[in-house]
Amino acid sequence: MAGLSAATALLLCVSGGVWAFIALRLNIATLTDSADNAVDFLSRTLPLDFPPAGELLSLIWQTLAIVVSATVLSVVLSVPLALLAARNTTPGAGARLASRGLIVLCRAVPEVVFAITAFRVFGLGGMTGVVALGVHSVGMVGKLYADAVEQTDEGPRTALRATGAGRLQQITAAVLPQALPSLVATALHRLDINLRASAVLGFVGVNGLGYALSTAITTLDYQRAMAIALVLLLLCFVAESISGAIRRTLLQDVTAVRRPRRPRPERKGARRDRRPGGTAPARPSSGATAATTAIATAASVAHGGTSVRRSLPRWDARRIRRTTWLVLTVALVVASALRSGLSWSTLRRGAESFFPTLGDFLPPGTGGIGDQLWADLWVTLQIALAGTLIGLVLALPLGTLAARNVVGSPRVARFFRTVILLVRAIPELVLAIVFVVVTGLGAVSGALALGVGSVGLLGKLVADSLEETDPGPARALVATGARRHQVFFGSVLPRAWPAVVGHLLYQLDVNLRSATLLGIVGAGGIGYDLLNAARVLQFPVVTTIVLMVLALVLLIEGLAVWVRKVYA
Amino acid sequence: MTAPAPTATAATATATATTGSPVTAGEPVIRLDGLTKRFGTGADSLLAVDDVSFEVRPGEVVALLGLSGSGKSTLLSLLDGLQAPTSGDGTVLGTALARADRSELRALRRRIGFVFQQFHLVGRLSVLENVCTGALGSLRGPRLGLLSYPRAVRERALDGLEQVGLAAHAFQRADTLSGGQQQRVAVARALMQEPGLLLADEPVASLDPESSAQVMRLLARVAQERELTVLCSLHQVDLALSWAHRIIGLRAGRVVMDVATEGIDRATVMRLYEEVAAGSAEGVAAAVAVGSAVPPRPAAAPGSVPAPAAASAAFTKGD
Amino acid sequence: MTAPAPTATAATATATATTGSPVTAGEPVIRLDGLTKRFGTGADSLLAVDDVSFEVRPGEVVALLGLSGSGKSTLLSLLDGLQAPTSGDGTVLGTALARADRSELRALRRRIGFVFQQFHLVGRLSVLENVCTGALGSLRGPRLGLLSYPRAVRERALDGLEQVGLAAHAFQRADTLSGGQQQRVAVARALMQEPGLLLADEPVASLDPESSAQVMRLLARVAQERELTVLCSLHQVDLALSWAHRIIGLRAGRVVMDVATEGIDRATVMRLYEEVAAGSAEGVAAAVAVGSAVPPRPAAAPGSVPAPAAASAAFTKGD
Amino acid sequence: SDNGSTSEGRDPDTLVVAAIPSENSTSLAQQYAPLVKLLKAETGKKVRMQKATSYAAVIEAQRAHKADIALYGPLSYVVAKDSGVDVKLSGALVTAKGAKPGYKSYGITRSGSKDINSLADFKGHKVCFVDPTSTSGYLYPQAGLLKAGVKAADYTKVMAGGHDASALSVASGDCDAGFAFDTMVDSDLIKQGKLKKGQLKTVWKSSEIPGSPAAVSTDLTASLQKKIVDAFLTKGNADYMESKGYCSGDGCMIDGNWGFAAVKDSDYDSVRAVCDATKDAQCKDGS
Numbered sequence A: 001m002a003g004l005s006a007a008t009a010l011l012l013c014v015s016g017g018v019w020a021f022i023a024l025r026l027n028i029a030t031l032t033d034s035a036d037n038a039v040d041f042l043s044r045t046l047p048l049d050f051p052p053a054g055e056l057l058s059l060i061w062q063t064l065a066i067v068v069s070a071t072v073l074s075v076v077l078s079v080p081l082a083l084l085a086a087r088n089t090t091p092g093a094g095a096r097l098a099s100r101g102l103i104v105l106c107r108a109v110p111e112v113v114f115a116i117t118a119f120r121v122f123g124l125g126g127m128t129g130v131v132a133l134g135v136h137s138v139g140m141v142g143k144l145y146a147d148a149v150e151q152t153d154e155g156p157r158t159a160l161r162a163t164g165a166g167r168l169q170q171i172t173a174a175v176l177p178q179a180l181p182s183l184v185a186t187a188l189h190r191l192d193i194n195l196r197a198s199a200v201l202g203f204v205g206v207n208g209l210g211y212a213l214s215t216a217i218t219t220l221d222y223q224r225a226m227a228i229a230l231v232l233l234l235l236c237f238v239a240e241s242i243s244g245a246i247r248r249t250l251l252q253d254v255t256a257v258r259r260p261r262r263p264r265p266e267r268k269g270a271r272r273d274r275r276p277g278g279t280a281p282a283r284p285s286s287g288a289t290a291a292t293t294a295i296a297t298a299a300s301v302a303h304g305g306t307s308v309r310r311s312l313p314r315w316d317a318r319r320i321r322r323t324t325w326l327v328l329t330v331a332l333v334v335a336s337a338l339r340s341g342l343s344w345s346t347l348r349r350g351a352e353s354f355f356p357t358l359g360d361f362l363p364p365g366t367g368g369i370g371d372q373l374w375a376d377l378w379v380t381l382q383i384a385l386a387g388t389l390i391g392l393v394l395a396l397p398l399g400t401l402a403a404r405n406v407v408g409s410p411r412v413a414r415f416f417r418t419v420i421l422l423v424r425a426i427p428e429l430v431l432a433i434v435f436v437v438v439t440g441l442g443a444v445s446g447a448l449a450l451g452v453g454s455v456g457l458l459g460k461l462v463a464d465s466l467e468e469t470d471p472g473p474a475r476a477l478v479a480t481g482a483r484r485h486q487v488f489f490g491s492v493l494p495r496a497w498p499a500v501v502g503h504l505l506y507q508l509d510v511n512l513r514s515a516t517l518l519g520i521v522g523a524g525g526i527g528y529d530l531l532n533a534a535r536v537l538q539f540p541v542v543t544t545i546v547l548m549v550l551a552l553v554l555l556i557e558g559l560a561v562w563v564r565k566v567y568a
Numbered sequence B, C: 001m002t003a004p005a006p007t008a009t010a011a012t013a014t015a016t017a018t019t020g021s022p023v024t025a026g027e028p029v030i031r032l033d034g035l036t037k038r039f040g041t042g043a044d045s046l047l048a049v050d051d052v053s054f055e056v057r058p059g060e061v062v063a064l065l066g067l068s069g070s071g072k073s074t075l076l077s078l079l080d081g082l083q084a085p086t087s088g089d090g091t092v093l094g095t096a097l098a099r100a101d102r103s104e105l106r107a108l109r110r111r112i113g114f115v116f117q118q119f120h121l122v123g124r125l126s127v128l129e130n131v132c133t134g135a136l137g138s139l140r141g142p143r144l145g146l147l148s149y150p151r152a153v154r155e156r157a158l159d160g161l162e163q164v165g166l167a168a169h170a171f172q173r174a175d176t177l178s179g180g181q182q183q184r185v186a187v188a189r190a191l192m193q194e195p196g197l198l199l200a201d202e203p204v205a206s207l208d209p210e211s212s213a214q215v216m217r218l219l220a221r222v223a224q225e226r227e228l229t230v231l232c233s234l235h236q237v238d239l240a241l242s243w244a245h246r247i248i249g250l251r252a253g254r255v256v257m258d259v260a261t262e263g264i265d266r267a268t269v270m271r272l273y274e275e276v277a278a279g280s281a282e283g284v285a286a287a288v289a290v291g292s293a294v295p296p297r298p299a300a301a302p303g304s305v306p307a308p309a310a311a312s313a314a315f316t317k318g319d
Numbered sequence D: 001s002d003n004g005s006t007s008e009g010r011d012p013d014t015l016v017v018a019a020i021p022s023e024n025s026t027s028l029a030q031q032y033a034p035l036v037k038l039l040k041a042e043t044g045k046k047v048r049m050q051k052a053t054s055y056a057a058v059i060e061a062q063r064a065h066k067a068d069i070a071l072y073g074p075l076s077y078v079v080a081k082d083s084g085v086d087v088k089l090s091g092a093l094v095t096a097k098g099a100k101p102g103y104k105s106y107g108i109t110r111s112g113s114k115d116i117n118s119l120a121d122f123k124g125h126k127v128c129f130v131d132p133t134s135t136s137g138y139l140y141p142q143a144g145l146l147k148a149g150v151k152a153a154d155y156t157k158v159m160a161g162g163h164d165a166s167a168l169s170v171a172s173g174d175c176d177a178g179f180a181f182d183t184m185v186d187s188d189l190i191k192q193g194k195l196k197k198g199q200l201k202t203v204w205k206s207s208e209i210p211g212s213p214a215a216v217s218t219d220l221t222a223s224l225q226k227k228i229v230d231a232f233l234t235k236g237n238a239d240y241m242e243s244k245g246y247c248s249g250d251g252c253m254i255d256g257n258w259g260f261a262a263v264k265d266s267d268y269d270s271v272r273a274v275c276d277a278t279k280d281a282q283c284k285d286g287s
């Protein structure tokens, strides 16, 4: 019954997308007509124009310091919030609702607004940037963390519950270790989103890569813009490959089947003598000695072959490598925190001016444009639905092809991961301008830009959640000789389904909020009003708009939570 | 791999285990009164545990037998407060299941060791850390990583691993262990609690005869040394006969047999598994009659675990 | 609940099963040549399967015995091409494991039924749909939802469920089944493939004696009817003796025993599990000697599965 | 909008008007509705208003013939024109009837700071700008500083992100001195209660920055271009539109202005001069 209504709700969403698609008069013909405009535009991005090396390096380090600090801040805030928000770890319905609400609030308020607010609290400087980026990031990180926690297998946790372990103990010992790969991957994913979002740092007096990028675009310096985008792309590649390496070591055995390699020539050495001639399928029947040898081996292996009893693992290569990584990461975080201007005095100043600043935003007001706000909210919803539908159509297959446990060939998966990463690295504004050039200013270019942009996020989320499914059942279907796509539909998808649907609704919510982008390209919508109200210092209107967006986002979030519960 | 640890003495054909552990006459450790668990509602609902009432005295070693799906796992999880009963009540170690609040349940669970049928290890953690988590109930605060456990706990966990023959695998990731190895880790984890009551759900299902016997011997020894009460679902009737004081048989969620192992013969117990259609209800009923009075354990009637090397002869009881 | 389905005839004390399934003299179904699997590298690496060479003829029913962690599961998964061997090679149903490409492996797997030790059901799907997925290899195109399977497949899946006594649970979610029920679903799924070779990893570990016997009878019957070759890891020596033609014993990844069940006695097989320390290496060696020639099955020497109601007497062979 | 092209030019059914609302408007209410009605009545076409905040998007839309009329800042016009977009001026906004179009940039510091009294004194201080695309918050100030002999290396440059942020940062002491446009300092922030009158002192005023222009695409047919220019210059003002009943009272102000006045391309040479002086990236032609 619940399943039926959940399916109906999802179907309604998809039809909403189709309807919006039609209502916005999105059609392929107009697209292809003006495609040469886009080609012409893109040709103006060449040759690339890089900033001088020294300047570039300092830009990178400055940006990286703030972005790393902001991401760490978001992780630190998100872990407890997510544990309160996840169905299986929350202490109660009240706490769950409150923390979900808080997470959604962080998401509903764009970084720009956080930046404007944080500027009034902390003044100019890196600290403000860290807070603005970090707090806004909680909206995504907290949500994905909560999802990851809900996704964990309940068995081990029940086992610890049965030992009388407390809630927190159960969580640290059974839930977090299971969710760890996902937590790390999400943090790194957010890191590269924040790298690009660092344009907002321009609002707080910090020059960084993102800001240099947006400045380059607004001054029509596309050669510089694409050069910086390329630098960002490389940084994202680094983040992605680190996250990939971590996923691989942490997830181990994700791939259903390792392709048999041709056997290497044996180096048997000592045991050669046991197989005279080496051709006959010699059973170890060659005598008592053979069996004895075998059993002796068993004994020595069973007892570890070593006499030292240790209660901590040996310092083998793996442990050394892991520890080195850990130390390096901690060092980077500390250096970043220092570089980004974290200090007690700014914190104190922040504490003093927090509430007065909050006062500027209250009570909410409409600035005399209440009707227009509602109309714009409607437009925004339309664009978001259409954009998400486009994203769905593009990202589902791409994300699926990028999951290593689905396609089997690591090379194919890596190729599609790269495609997704490339899409994510294209500056959104450039994407938007391309569509403006193709379709003109307005909702259509907004929806298209959102749709294509969705591939970067949704594709990755889909690929990740497919890779995280329990490999066991998939192995079982592989063992029946099922083809890859059959294994996918028979086992991987049913298991990942709640997560995929969750991500889809999350994308809708992201697109709804990306309305600021739409405002930029003249699509109208609530995002434009929000930016404009902030620009002309009408903070009560900002509050109203944030509340309106919040209501919509909460609605989607509620739908997502419910759907996940039904399909859990 | 994993030849049994040297602590187990397999040389003697029938290692006595629970020998001489008299059931003390104190308050029952478990007292169930019409305990019932129903899954689902309406026509499709299923009575997994149906009006179960029995008592278990301190020090008793009880085997829970029954067909697949007869409600053994569900009953055990009710006893640990992991699921709430639909109706009826039970008192375990002095705690009333249906009335206990969260902290009382936690305190109760701290005193009960539980071995899950599906092991439920944390796959990504090392074997040793998995065993250490068994001590969480007696530690304060959350733990993250092997290093966060006190050295004493780690040492004790290593001892436990040695006892189940897995010391060499201490630092292997739990999800790369073989089925039987995982099961033994689960046993070691439960024993880390130093429990007063052990609930074990088919703790030797995935084990070869030698490892099974080794684990059962271990449980029997611990039971005797620490005056532990044990309730253990099993599929091996011979093991149950030789090892337990008492057998409780379930069928479709109901207790249909409750007998002392002393003096009962294998055939009688096997009737528990007989087809219903075969009209053998009376047989089972007869068996139930045998066990209708909870047997006060004679001090000299211990179960013993057959050593693996023994041929079928070992399946006869006695030591 | 889940009383065994009426199709199983438990009334007869010893249901004949593999009786009269002569091993045909054709090409071996399995031929292994120094098959080896090593996990990890360097000092910590572990030889899970160590230089294993043997042959299995069409129609043979082989039990794979060994201590926990001796490499049974690893060997089975190598045979199904689910893991790649580190060295050595094997030919299964005419396909060379180390040389086969992806599509050849898939074609091979389509002809091999595999029952996993950990069942590996898709928890969120219904029991029936899980069984239906067993037919995927012989269907074209992806399937999503029970309705997407042809009616014939669903009917066959239902039959399979009936045979393992779970028809009543067809529409229950797989992850709410009891351990033993899940295991039987896994068996039904493997049989959906109508395989030429069945690899079963402890397919009755979580089952009570009646259900175990029922499942083994089923496998034996299918083996006979369809000329199926079976390689099945087991922990129940008696079951192996009564049901298989041949026993292969593993120890630390090595084959240390390879004997026909005909004429071997339980004690000899039990030596497989003996402690190394006890200096019994010769015993095992002797056993190995017994099995040095692969036994051509005499047509009249079938294994039989003891029915549950039978007492220990049933463990003697014959029908 | 690119349907109906003929040899004489495009004659689209719908006119697309792209607007970048200026930051010194104080109202959020419908700023362009009366103008849309006017254009509709005067050209007989459908009119679609597209508000955007990205200069780049609007300029590229014009270049690709996806926008027919643009309302934007002086610098945007200069960049568009000089980068080869086919546009011509059709007027610029003025705050009151008869006024000269334009506004000024202020150099500011705290009233209390005794040692800063001119741009030359900015040397050695932390100076707040708005952002590198701002005419009044960056471009003109740069030119002013250069003229006063202050080179980029002589002070610490901070981008505050907005005119308000720049002014407030000066007030709070985050910056020693800074720049913002005139009304932000003189009235907007004071009305908001964020600044007290007399808290900041103005130590420099820029030359008049030409007003925000309206530019029409020259690939439209000549007659259509003429209709549009006429509409802007003679009827595009609060008085006319109110008389026609398109609007009433304050609702007739266009983005806070009374209406349009005639301007020539050479009026924007001052912007070009400043660009030449500063050689700043934002003046580049973007290709």
Ligand SMILES: Nc1ncnc2c1ncn2[C@@H]1O[C@H](COP(=O)(O)OP(=O)(O)OP(=O)(O)O)[C@@H](O)[C@H]1O
Residues within 6 Å of the ligand: B001, B169, B172, B176, B177, B178, B179, B180, B181, B206, B207, B208, C039, C040, C046, C047, C048, C066, C067, C068, C069, C070, C071, C072, C073, C074, C075, C117
């Ligand atoms: N992925 C892996 N990485 C490292 N070691 C492994 C891995 N898989 C298995 N092993 C080790 O290989 C050995 C053989 O395991 P396997 O699962 O084949 O044993 P088994 O005979 O099936 O045992 P059981 O009867 O307990 O199921 C064990 O010691 C196990 O710990």
Ligand SMILES: Nc1ncnc2c1ncn2[C@@H]1O[C@H](COP(=O)(O)OP(=O)(O)OP(=O)(O)O)[C@@H](O)[C@H]1O
Residues within 6 Å of the ligand: B039, B040, B046, B047, B048, B066, B067, B068, B069, B070, B071, B072, B073, B074, B075, B117, C001, C002, C176, C177, C178, C179, C180, C181, C206, C207, C208
């Ligand atoms: N969450 C659930 N929802 C619905 N039915 C359930 C649920 N859990 C268990 N059952 C059903 O309850 C019955 C008893 O299950 P239980 O796991 O207690 O059996 P069991 O005696 O442990 O069997 P086994 O020996 O196979 O492990 C089974 O028929 C099972 O399908």
Ligand SMILES: [Mg+2]
Residues within 6 Å of the ligand: B072, B073, B074, B117, B201, C178, C179, C180
């Ligand atoms: Mg069970």
Ligand SMILES: [Mg+2]
Residues within 6 Å of the ligand: B178, B179, B180, C072, C073, C074, C117, C201
């Ligand atoms: Mg195994």
Ligand SMILES: O=P([O-])([O-])[O-]
Residues within 6 Å of the ligand: D022, D023, D073, D075, D130, D133, D134, D135, D136, D137, D181
């Ligand atoms: O409106 P400005 O370009 O002067 O910031």
